[in-house]
Amino acid sequence: MPFSDPEAKRRWQRDYNRRYYAANKVSRRLVSKATDQRRALRARKRQWVMDLVDDRCSGCGEVSMALELSCPTAPRRIADRSVVDYSWTDLKSLGPDLVATCGVCRHE
Numbered sequence: 001m002p003f004s005d006p007e008a009k010r011r012w013q014r015d016y017n018r019r020y021y022a023a024n025k026v027s028r029r030l031v032s033k034a035t036d037q038r039r040a041l042r043a044r045k046r047q048w049v050m051d052l053v054d055d056r057c058s059g060c061g062e063v064s065m066a067l068e069l070s071c072p073t074a075p076r077r078i079a080d081r082s083v084v085d086y087s088w089t090d091l092k093s094l095g096p097d098l099v100a101t102c103g104v105c106r107h108e
């Protein structure tokens with residue numbers, strides 16, 4: 001492995017990853033594992049936000065399981081993402097600005 005050259009190392013790693021993925025995609029269920037892990041991560045992030053807002057709508061204060069999460073102050077680089085796809089760092093720094101909206105307030 002030619003690791004003295006960072007660019008060569010990067011290429012080697014990329015090619016290794018491609019070979020590994022091609023060889024193990026089916027047998028190791030890589031796609032469904034990645035999907036499951038992403039779903040679980042989103043669920044953990046949603047729970048973190050729900051704990052932060054105490055499961056309450058930011059508008060009316062009602063407890064709801066169907067709160068829609070948003071962040072009006074999100075920087076442009078992440079503004080088009082779902083809140084549960086923010087990085088932990090972004091979530092923690094934007095925490096006070098996160099808005100949870102219930103179905104009633106959403107339609108007002």
Ligand SMILES: [Zn+2]
Binds near residue numbers: 058059060061106
């Ligand atoms: Zn509400």
